[in-house]
Amino acid sequence: xxxxxxxxxxxxxxxxxxxxxxxxxxxxxxxxxxxxxxxxxxxxxxxxxxxxxxxxxxxxxxxxxxxxxxxxxxxxxxxxxxxxxxxxxxxxxxxxxxxxxxxxxxxxxxxxxxxxxxxxxxxxxxxxxxxxxxxxxxxxxxxxxxxxxxxxxxxxxx
Amino acid sequence: xxxxxxxxxxxxxxxxxxxxxxxxxxxxxxxxxxxxxxxxxxxxxxxxxxxxxxxxxxxxxxxxxxxxxxxxxxxxxxxxxxxxxxxxxxxxxxxxxxxxxxxxxxxxxxxxxxxxxxxxxxxxxxxxxxxxxxxxxxxxxxxxxxxxxxxxxxxxxx
Amino acid sequence: xxxxxxxxxxxxxxxxxxxxxxxxxxxxxxxxxxxxxxxxxxxxxxxxxxxxxxxxxxxxxxxxxxxxxxxxxxxxxxxxxxxxxxxxxxxxxxxxxxxxxxxxxxxxxxxxxxxxxxxxxxxxxxxxxxxxxxxxxxxxxxxxxxxxxxxxxxxxxx
Numbered sequence: 001x002x003x004x005x006x007x008x009x010x011x012x013x014x015x016x017x018x019x020x021x022x023x024x025x026x027x028x029x030x031x032x033x034x035x036x037x038x039x040x041x042x043x044x045x046x047x048x049x050x051x052x053x054x055x056x057x058x059x060x061x062x063x064x065x066x067x068x069x070x071x072x073x074x075x076x077x078x079x080x081x082x083x084x085x086x087x088x089x090x091x092x093x094x095x096x097x098x099x100x101x102x103x104x105x106x107x108x109x110x111x112x113x114x115x116x117x118x119x120x121x122x123x124x125x126x127x128x129x130x131x132x133x134x135x136x137x138x139x140x141x142x143x144x145x146x147x148x149x150x151x152x153x154x155x156x157x158x
Numbered sequence: 159x160x161x162x163x164x165x166x167x168x169x170x171x172x173x174x175x176x177x178x179x180x181x182x183x184x185x186x187x188x189x190x191x192x193x194x195x196x197x198x199x200x201x202x203x204x205x206x207x208x209x210x211x212x213x214x215x216x217x218x219x220x221x222x223x224x225x226x227x228x229x230x231x232x233x234x235x236x237x238x239x240x241x242x243x244x245x246x247x248x249x250x251x252x253x254x255x256x257x258x259x260x261x262x263x264x265x266x267x268x269x270x271x272x273x274x275x276x277x278x279x280x281x282x283x284x285x286x287x288x289x290x291x292x293x294x295x296x297x298x299x300x301x302x303x304x305x306x307x308x309x310x311x312x313x314x315x316x
Numbered sequence: 317x318x319x320x321x322x323x324x325x326x327x328x329x330x331x332x333x334x335x336x337x338x339x340x341x342x343x344x345x346x347x348x349x350x351x352x353x354x355x356x357x358x359x360x361x362x363x364x365x366x367x368x369x370x371x372x373x374x375x376x377x378x379x380x381x382x383x384x385x386x387x388x389x390x391x392x393x394x395x396x397x398x399x400x401x402x403x404x405x406x407x408x409x410x411x412x413x414x415x416x417x418x419x420x421x422x423x424x425x426x427x428x429x430x431x432x433x434x435x436x437x438x439x440x441x442x443x444x445x446x447x448x449x450x451x452x453x454x455x456x457x458x459x460x461x462x463x464x465x466x467x468x469x470x471x472x473x474x
Binding site: 166168170197198199216218219221222225226279282283284285299300301303304305307308313314315 | 331342343409
Binding site: 096 | 379
Protein backbone atom coordinates (compact mmCIF):
# COMPACT_ATOMS: atom_id res chain seq x y z
CA UNK A 1 0.00 0.00 0.00
CA UNK A 2 1.14 3.53 -0.78
CA UNK A 3 2.84 5.78 1.75
CA UNK A 4 1.30 9.03 2.91
CA UNK A 5 2.53 12.33 4.33
CA UNK A 6 0.29 14.98 5.88
CA UNK A 7 1.65 18.42 6.70
CA UNK A 8 -0.12 20.96 8.89
CA UNK A 9 1.02 24.33 7.57
CA UNK A 10 0.35 26.83 10.36
CA UNK A 11 3.16 29.35 9.74
CA UNK A 12 3.05 32.10 7.15
CA UNK A 13 6.72 32.62 6.43
CA UNK A 14 8.80 32.29 3.28
CA UNK A 15 11.43 29.98 4.75
CA UNK A 16 8.97 27.65 6.49
CA UNK A 17 6.82 27.49 3.36
CA UNK A 18 10.00 26.59 1.41
CA UNK A 19 10.68 23.74 3.83
CA UNK A 20 7.12 22.43 3.54
CA UNK A 21 7.01 22.62 -0.24
CA UNK A 22 10.47 21.10 -0.73
CA UNK A 23 9.32 18.14 1.36
CA UNK A 24 6.03 17.97 -0.57
CA UNK A 25 7.75 18.02 -3.97
CA UNK A 26 10.38 15.48 -2.94
CA UNK A 27 7.74 13.19 -1.49
CA UNK A 28 5.64 13.28 -4.66
CA UNK A 29 8.76 12.36 -6.68
CA UNK A 30 9.03 9.29 -4.42
CA UNK A 31 5.36 8.50 -5.11
CA UNK A 32 4.29 9.38 -1.60
CA UNK A 33 0.73 10.72 -1.32
CA UNK A 34 0.87 14.27 0.08
CA UNK A 35 -1.77 16.41 1.78
CA UNK A 36 -1.11 19.87 3.20
CA UNK A 37 -3.67 21.32 5.60
CA UNK A 38 -3.31 25.12 5.68
CA UNK A 39 -4.49 26.84 8.83
CA UNK A 40 -4.02 30.29 10.40
CA UNK A 41 -1.09 32.19 8.84
CA UNK A 42 -0.38 29.29 6.51
CA UNK A 43 -3.30 30.40 4.34
CA UNK A 44 -1.36 33.49 3.22
CA UNK A 45 0.71 31.27 0.92
CA UNK A 46 -2.36 30.28 -1.07
CA UNK A 47 -3.74 33.76 -1.68
CA UNK A 48 -4.05 34.88 -5.26
CA UNK A 49 -2.39 38.35 -5.29
CA UNK A 50 -4.76 39.45 -8.05
CA UNK A 51 -8.04 38.55 -6.38
CA UNK A 52 -9.25 40.39 -3.34
CA UNK A 53 -12.89 40.23 -2.51
CA UNK A 54 -14.46 42.70 -0.10
CA UNK A 55 -17.93 41.23 -0.36
CA UNK A 56 -19.47 39.85 2.81
CA UNK A 57 -16.50 40.98 4.86
CA UNK A 58 -16.55 42.88 8.12
CA UNK A 59 -14.36 45.97 8.49
CA UNK A 60 -11.83 43.95 10.49
CA UNK A 61 -11.70 41.25 7.83
CA UNK A 62 -11.10 43.84 5.11
CA UNK A 63 -8.31 45.48 7.15
CA UNK A 64 -6.79 42.11 7.92
CA UNK A 65 -6.85 41.14 4.25
CA UNK A 66 -5.05 44.35 3.30
CA UNK A 67 -2.40 44.21 6.05
CA UNK A 68 -1.29 40.62 5.50
CA UNK A 69 0.86 39.00 2.78
CA UNK A 70 -0.85 38.15 -0.48
CA UNK A 71 0.65 34.99 -1.94
CA UNK A 72 4.07 33.31 -1.81
CA UNK A 73 6.33 36.19 -2.86
CA UNK A 74 5.07 38.57 -0.15
CA UNK A 75 5.78 36.23 2.78
CA UNK A 76 8.49 37.49 5.16
CA UNK A 77 11.31 35.38 6.60
CA UNK A 78 10.80 33.89 10.09
CA UNK A 79 14.26 35.20 11.08
CA UNK A 80 16.61 37.91 9.84
CA UNK A 81 13.89 39.48 7.72
CA UNK A 82 15.21 43.02 8.50
CA UNK A 83 12.18 44.66 6.84
CA UNK A 84 12.80 42.63 3.73
CA UNK A 85 16.57 43.19 3.35
CA UNK A 86 17.46 39.76 4.79
CA UNK A 87 14.92 38.14 2.54
CA UNK A 88 16.36 39.92 -0.49
CA UNK A 89 19.80 38.62 0.46
CA UNK A 90 18.50 35.06 0.77
CA UNK A 91 16.80 35.35 -2.62
CA UNK A 92 20.09 36.51 -4.17
CA UNK A 93 21.89 33.57 -2.59
CA UNK A 94 19.24 31.22 -3.98
CA UNK A 95 19.65 32.75 -7.43
CA UNK A 96 23.42 32.26 -7.29
CA UNK A 97 22.77 28.55 -6.73
CA UNK A 98 20.04 28.42 -9.35
CA UNK A 99 17.70 27.17 -6.65
CA UNK A 100 13.99 27.47 -7.50
CA UNK A 101 11.95 30.15 -5.72
CA UNK A 102 9.00 29.53 -3.43
CA UNK A 103 6.53 30.19 -6.25
CA UNK A 104 8.23 27.47 -8.32
CA UNK A 105 7.93 24.94 -5.52
CA UNK A 106 4.26 25.88 -5.13
CA UNK A 107 3.67 25.42 -8.87
CA UNK A 108 5.54 22.10 -8.67
CA UNK A 109 3.38 20.90 -5.81
CA UNK A 110 0.20 21.83 -7.72
CA UNK A 111 1.36 20.04 -10.86
CA UNK A 112 2.52 16.96 -8.98
CA UNK A 113 -0.88 16.41 -7.38
CA UNK A 114 -0.33 17.52 -3.79
CA UNK A 115 -3.75 17.79 -2.07
CA UNK A 116 -4.46 21.29 -0.69
CA UNK A 117 -6.80 21.59 2.30
CA UNK A 118 -7.82 24.90 3.89
CA UNK A 119 -8.97 25.02 7.51
CA UNK A 120 -12.62 26.13 7.53
CA UNK A 121 -12.47 27.76 10.98
CA UNK A 122 -9.37 29.81 10.08
CA UNK A 123 -10.93 30.96 6.82
CA UNK A 124 -14.14 31.99 8.62
CA UNK A 125 -12.25 33.96 11.27
CA UNK A 126 -9.85 35.68 8.86
CA UNK A 127 -12.61 36.25 6.35
CA UNK A 128 -10.83 34.59 3.42
CA UNK A 129 -13.20 33.45 0.67
CA UNK A 130 -12.57 30.36 -1.46
CA UNK A 131 -12.21 32.48 -4.63
CA UNK A 132 -9.33 34.46 -3.09
CA UNK A 133 -7.20 31.31 -2.74
CA UNK A 134 -5.77 28.83 -5.24
CA UNK A 135 -8.51 26.93 -7.12
CA UNK A 136 -7.36 23.45 -6.00
CA UNK A 137 -8.13 24.26 -2.38
CA UNK A 138 -10.74 22.12 -0.60
CA UNK A 139 -12.19 23.71 2.52
CA UNK A 140 -12.29 21.14 5.34
CA UNK A 141 -12.56 20.91 9.14
CA UNK A 142 -9.93 19.88 11.66
CA UNK A 143 -11.65 16.50 11.87
CA UNK A 144 -10.93 15.84 8.20
CA UNK A 145 -7.29 16.73 8.80
CA UNK A 146 -7.15 14.30 11.74
CA UNK A 147 -8.71 11.48 9.71
CA UNK A 148 -6.06 11.91 7.02
CA UNK A 149 -3.32 12.29 9.57
CA UNK A 150 -4.22 9.05 11.37
CA UNK A 151 -3.54 7.16 8.13
CA UNK A 152 -0.27 8.90 7.37
CA UNK A 153 3.27 7.62 7.75
CA UNK A 154 4.69 11.12 8.23
CA UNK A 155 2.93 14.03 9.97
CA UNK A 156 4.58 17.36 10.66
CA UNK A 157 3.39 20.67 12.11
CA UNK A 158 5.21 23.49 10.34
CA UNK B 159 -7.44 -0.74 19.43
CA UNK B 160 -7.94 2.97 20.08
CA UNK B 161 -6.04 5.67 18.25
CA UNK B 162 -3.70 8.06 20.05
CA UNK B 163 -2.35 11.57 19.50
CA UNK B 164 0.51 13.11 21.47
CA UNK B 165 1.31 16.80 21.13
CA UNK B 166 4.49 18.42 22.37
CA UNK B 167 3.49 21.97 23.25
CA UNK B 168 6.71 24.00 23.29
CA UNK B 169 5.42 27.42 22.19
CA UNK B 170 3.75 29.93 24.46
CA UNK B 171 1.62 31.85 22.01
CA UNK B 172 -2.13 32.38 21.74
CA UNK B 173 -2.46 31.29 18.13
CA UNK B 174 -0.30 28.17 18.47
CA UNK B 175 -2.14 27.18 21.66
CA UNK B 176 -5.41 27.62 19.74
CA UNK B 177 -4.14 25.26 17.04
CA UNK B 178 -3.09 22.66 19.62
CA UNK B 179 -6.33 22.81 21.58
CA UNK B 180 -8.58 22.78 18.51
CA UNK B 181 -6.79 19.59 17.42
CA UNK B 182 -7.08 18.16 20.95
CA UNK B 183 -10.82 18.89 21.21
CA UNK B 184 -11.57 17.59 17.72
CA UNK B 185 -9.56 14.45 18.37
CA UNK B 186 -11.43 13.72 21.63
CA UNK B 187 -14.73 14.10 19.76
CA UNK B 188 -13.46 11.38 17.42
CA UNK B 189 -12.64 9.23 20.42
CA UNK B 190 -8.90 9.58 19.91
CA UNK B 191 -6.85 9.41 23.11
CA UNK B 192 -4.96 12.72 23.53
CA UNK B 193 -1.90 13.64 25.59
CA UNK B 194 -0.26 17.07 25.55
CA UNK B 195 3.24 17.38 26.96
CA UNK B 196 3.89 21.01 27.92
CA UNK B 197 7.51 22.12 27.94
CA UNK B 198 9.35 25.46 28.01
CA UNK B 199 7.04 28.38 27.02
CA UNK B 200 4.14 25.99 26.59
CA UNK B 201 3.74 25.87 30.37
CA UNK B 202 2.52 29.51 30.39
CA UNK B 203 -0.85 28.30 29.07
CA UNK B 204 -1.46 26.18 32.16
CA UNK B 205 -0.69 28.85 34.75
CA UNK B 206 -3.50 29.79 37.10
CA UNK B 207 -3.55 33.62 36.95
CA UNK B 208 -4.74 33.74 40.57
CA UNK B 209 -2.02 31.59 42.12
CA UNK B 210 1.55 32.80 42.26
CA UNK B 211 3.86 31.21 44.74
CA UNK B 212 7.14 32.85 45.68
CA UNK B 213 8.14 30.14 48.12
CA UNK B 214 11.32 28.24 47.38
CA UNK B 215 12.07 30.44 44.39
CA UNK B 216 15.31 32.15 43.51
CA UNK B 217 15.26 35.84 42.61
CA UNK B 218 15.52 34.97 38.92
CA UNK B 219 12.63 32.55 39.18
CA UNK B 220 10.46 35.19 40.87
CA UNK B 221 11.31 37.79 38.22
CA UNK B 222 10.70 35.27 35.45
CA UNK B 223 7.31 34.37 36.94
CA UNK B 224 6.29 38.02 37.03
CA UNK B 225 7.52 38.94 33.54
CA UNK B 226 5.87 36.07 31.68
CA UNK B 227 2.20 35.44 30.69
CA UNK B 228 -0.07 34.01 33.36
CA UNK B 229 -2.62 31.71 31.75
CA UNK B 230 -4.32 31.51 28.35
CA UNK B 231 -5.68 35.04 28.03
CA UNK B 232 -2.28 36.71 28.54
CA UNK B 233 -0.49 34.83 25.77
CA UNK B 234 0.66 37.04 22.85
CA UNK B 235 0.28 36.18 19.17
CA UNK B 236 3.27 34.60 17.40
CA UNK B 237 2.88 37.15 14.56
CA UNK B 238 1.28 40.55 14.17
CA UNK B 239 0.92 40.97 17.92
CA UNK B 240 1.75 44.72 17.68
CA UNK B 241 1.94 45.07 21.49
CA UNK B 242 -1.46 43.48 21.82
CA UNK B 243 -3.33 45.46 19.12
CA UNK B 244 -3.13 42.66 16.57
CA UNK B 245 -4.32 40.17 19.15
CA UNK B 246 -7.27 42.40 20.05
CA UNK B 247 -8.19 42.55 16.37
CA UNK B 248 -8.05 38.76 16.06
CA UNK B 249 -10.21 38.39 19.17
CA UNK B 250 -12.81 40.75 17.66
CA UNK B 251 -12.78 38.74 14.44
CA UNK B 252 -13.29 35.56 16.44
CA UNK B 253 -16.21 37.17 18.30
CA UNK B 254 -17.84 38.17 15.00
CA UNK B 255 -17.78 34.51 13.99
CA UNK B 256 -18.90 33.34 17.41
CA UNK B 257 -15.75 31.24 17.57
CA UNK B 258 -14.81 30.07 21.09
CA UNK B 259 -11.82 31.71 22.80
CA UNK B 260 -8.64 29.97 23.87
CA UNK B 261 -9.91 29.61 27.44
CA UNK B 262 -13.00 27.80 26.14
CA UNK B 263 -10.89 25.35 24.17
CA UNK B 264 -8.77 24.78 27.27
CA UNK B 265 -11.89 24.14 29.39
CA UNK B 266 -13.19 21.83 26.67
CA UNK B 267 -9.96 19.84 26.61
CA UNK B 268 -10.05 19.47 30.40
CA UNK B 269 -13.68 18.28 30.38
CA UNK B 270 -13.12 15.90 27.48
CA UNK B 271 -10.33 14.07 29.26
CA UNK B 272 -7.20 15.26 27.48
CA UNK B 273 -4.14 14.16 29.49
CA UNK B 274 -1.92 17.09 30.60
CA UNK B 275 1.78 16.41 31.17
CA UNK B 276 4.26 19.04 32.38
CA UNK B 277 7.97 18.69 31.59
CA UNK B 278 9.81 18.28 34.91
CA UNK B 279 13.07 19.82 33.69
CA UNK B 280 11.33 22.92 32.30
CA UNK B 281 9.38 23.38 35.54
CA UNK B 282 12.57 23.05 37.59
CA UNK B 283 14.45 25.61 35.48
CA UNK B 284 11.62 28.16 35.28
CA UNK B 285 10.72 27.59 38.91
CA UNK B 286 7.05 26.78 38.30
CA UNK B 287 5.44 24.82 41.16
CA UNK B 288 2.72 22.24 40.61
CA UNK B 289 0.20 24.35 42.58
CA UNK B 290 0.67 27.28 40.17
CA UNK B 291 -0.56 25.24 37.22
CA UNK B 292 -3.89 23.53 36.42
CA UNK B 293 -4.70 20.72 38.90
CA UNK B 294 -4.90 17.96 36.24
CA UNK B 295 -1.21 18.39 35.39
CA UNK B 296 1.07 15.40 35.92
CA UNK B 297 4.76 16.24 36.14
CA UNK B 298 6.78 13.83 33.99
CA UNK B 299 10.17 13.48 32.29
CA UNK B 300 11.03 13.57 28.60
CA UNK B 301 11.31 9.77 28.74
CA UNK B 302 7.64 9.46 29.70
CA UNK B 303 6.74 11.71 26.77
CA UNK B 304 8.79 9.52 24.42
CA UNK B 305 7.14 6.33 25.70
CA UNK B 306 3.69 7.77 25.00
CA UNK B 307 4.81 9.19 21.70
CA UNK B 308 6.14 5.86 20.45
CA UNK B 309 2.64 4.39 20.83
CA UNK B 310 0.87 7.28 19.13
CA UNK B 311 -0.59 7.48 15.64
CA UNK B 312 -0.12 11.26 15.47
CA UNK B 313 2.74 13.24 17.03
CA UNK B 314 3.28 16.94 16.51
CA UNK B 315 5.72 19.52 17.90
CA UNK B 316 3.91 22.84 18.24
CA UNK C 317 12.76 -4.49 15.82
CA UNK C 318 14.24 -1.27 17.20
CA UNK C 319 12.33 1.96 17.46
CA UNK C 320 13.35 5.06 15.52
CA UNK C 321 12.96 8.82 15.90
CA UNK C 322 13.73 11.36 13.16
CA UNK C 323 13.80 15.07 13.93
CA UNK C 324 13.82 17.80 11.31
CA UNK C 325 15.70 20.67 12.90
CA UNK C 326 14.72 23.78 10.98
CA UNK C 327 15.00 26.44 13.72
CA UNK C 328 18.21 28.07 14.83
CA UNK C 329 17.37 29.02 18.40
CA UNK C 330 18.86 28.04 21.73
CA UNK C 331 15.64 26.93 23.36
CA UNK C 332 14.39 24.91 20.38
CA UNK C 333 17.80 23.27 19.99
CA UNK C 334 17.64 22.39 23.72
CA UNK C 335 14.26 20.74 23.19
CA UNK C 336 15.55 18.74 20.21
CA UNK C 337 18.74 17.60 21.94
CA UNK C 338 17.00 16.70 25.22
CA UNK C 339 14.65 14.48 23.21
CA UNK C 340 17.59 13.02 21.27
CA UNK C 341 19.61 12.23 24.41
CA UNK C 342 16.61 10.76 26.24
CA UNK C 343 15.69 8.64 23.25
CA UNK C 344 19.22 7.23 22.92
CA UNK C 345 19.13 6.29 26.64
CA UNK C 346 15.98 4.30 25.82
CA UNK C 347 17.83 2.63 22.96
CA UNK C 348 15.82 4.42 20.30
CA UNK C 349 17.68 5.05 17.05
CA UNK C 350 17.88 8.84 16.46
CA UNK C 351 18.50 10.87 13.31
CA UNK C 352 18.43 14.66 13.18
CA UNK C 353 18.18 16.32 9.77
CA UNK C 354 19.44 19.92 10.01
CA UNK C 355 18.08 22.33 7.46
CA UNK C 356 17.98 26.13 7.07
CA UNK C 357 18.70 27.94 10.39
CA UNK C 358 19.13 24.60 12.17
CA UNK C 359 22.60 24.31 10.62
CA UNK C 360 23.87 27.16 12.84
CA UNK C 361 23.94 24.73 15.79
CA UNK C 362 26.50 22.54 14.06
CA UNK C 363 28.96 25.27 13.11
CA UNK C 364 32.44 25.03 14.55
CA UNK C 365 33.09 28.51 16.00
CA UNK C 366 36.79 28.13 15.25
CA UNK C 367 36.55 27.23 11.59
CA UNK C 368 35.35 29.72 9.05
CA UNK C 369 36.20 29.15 5.45
CA UNK C 370 35.91 31.95 2.90
CA UNK C 371 37.07 29.83 -0.01
CA UNK C 372 34.66 29.34 -2.86
CA UNK C 373 32.14 31.67 -1.28
CA UNK C 374 30.27 34.50 -2.89
CA UNK C 375 30.22 37.90 -1.18
CA UNK C 376 26.70 37.22 0.09
CA UNK C 377 27.73 33.86 1.51
CA UNK C 378 30.69 35.42 3.33
CA UNK C 379 28.48 38.18 4.78
CA UNK C 380 25.85 35.64 5.76
CA UNK C 381 28.44 33.47 7.50
CA UNK C 382 29.68 36.44 9.51
CA UNK C 383 26.26 37.80 10.50
CA UNK C 384 24.81 34.51 11.74
CA UNK C 385 25.40 32.50 14.97
CA UNK C 386 28.48 30.29 15.04
CA UNK C 387 27.73 27.17 17.08
CA UNK C 388 25.47 26.33 20.03
CA UNK C 389 26.45 29.06 22.47
CA UNK C 390 25.75 31.94 20.05
CA UNK C 391 22.17 30.93 19.29
CA UNK C 392 19.53 33.42 20.52
CA UNK C 393 16.29 32.51 22.32
CA UNK C 394 13.12 32.23 20.22
CA UNK C 395 11.31 34.42 22.77
CA UNK C 396 12.31 36.95 25.41
CA UNK C 397 15.84 37.18 24.02
CA UNK C 398 16.01 40.95 24.72
CA UNK C 399 19.35 41.31 22.86
CA UNK C 400 20.80 38.49 24.94
CA UNK C 401 19.66 39.62 28.42
CA UNK C 402 16.77 37.15 28.55
CA UNK C 403 19.07 34.39 27.40
CA UNK C 404 21.59 35.26 30.12
CA UNK C 405 18.79 35.06 32.68
CA UNK C 406 17.74 31.64 31.43
CA UNK C 407 21.36 30.43 31.56
CA UNK C 408 21.61 31.58 35.19
CA UNK C 409 18.39 29.77 36.02
CA UNK C 410 19.75 26.63 34.39
CA UNK C 411 22.96 26.92 36.40
CA UNK C 412 20.98 27.24 39.64
CA UNK C 413 19.36 23.91 38.83
CA UNK C 414 22.63 22.36 37.68
CA UNK C 415 20.98 21.68 34.34
CA UNK C 416 23.42 20.96 31.50
CA UNK C 417 23.93 23.63 28.82
CA UNK C 418 23.13 23.26 25.15
CA UNK C 419 26.74 22.43 24.34
CA UNK C 420 26.62 19.55 26.84
CA UNK C 421 23.49 18.13 25.25
CA UNK C 422 25.16 18.42 21.84
CA UNK C 423 28.25 16.59 23.12
CA UNK C 424 25.98 13.97 24.70
CA UNK C 425 24.14 13.41 21.44
CA UNK C 426 27.43 13.00 19.57
CA UNK C 427 28.77 10.48 22.11
CA UNK C 428 25.52 8.53 22.23
CA UNK C 429 25.51 7.93 18.50
CA UNK C 430 22.82 10.27 17.23
CA UNK C 431 23.01 10.45 13.43
CA UNK C 432 23.60 13.99 12.09
CA UNK C 433 22.33 14.83 8.61
CA UNK C 434 22.79 18.21 6.94
CA UNK C 435 20.43 19.34 4.18
CA UNK C 436 22.45 19.66 0.96
CA UNK C 437 20.25 22.36 -0.58
CA UNK C 438 20.41 24.55 2.55
CA UNK C 439 24.19 24.18 2.73
CA UNK C 440 24.53 25.13 -0.94
CA UNK C 441 22.34 28.22 -0.57
CA UNK C 442 23.90 29.45 2.67
CA UNK C 443 27.37 28.55 1.46
CA UNK C 444 28.31 26.38 4.44
CA UNK C 445 31.14 23.94 3.71
CA UNK C 446 31.33 20.49 5.31
CA UNK C 447 34.57 21.43 7.13
CA UNK C 448 32.85 24.32 8.90
CA UNK C 449 30.38 21.98 10.59
CA UNK C 450 30.82 19.11 13.08
CA UNK C 451 32.78 16.19 11.59
CA UNK C 452 30.00 13.60 12.09
CA UNK C 453 27.73 15.44 9.67
CA UNK C 454 26.61 13.58 6.55
CA UNK C 455 25.36 15.80 3.75
CA UNK C 456 22.12 14.39 2.32
CA UNK C 457 19.07 15.41 0.28
CA UNK C 458 15.46 15.85 1.39
CA UNK C 459 14.72 12.47 -0.19
CA UNK C 460 17.12 10.74 2.20
CA UNK C 461 15.37 12.48 5.11
CA UNK C 462 11.99 11.28 3.83
CA UNK C 463 13.21 7.70 3.46
CA UNK C 464 14.38 7.67 7.09
CA UNK C 465 11.28 9.43 8.26
CA UNK C 466 8.95 6.89 6.62
CA UNK C 467 10.54 4.18 8.76
CA UNK C 468 10.39 6.16 11.99
CA UNK C 469 8.01 5.80 14.93
CA UNK C 470 8.38 9.44 15.91
CA UNK C 471 8.87 12.39 13.52
CA UNK C 472 8.90 16.00 14.60
CA UNK C 473 9.55 19.31 12.83
CA UNK C 474 11.29 21.65 15.25
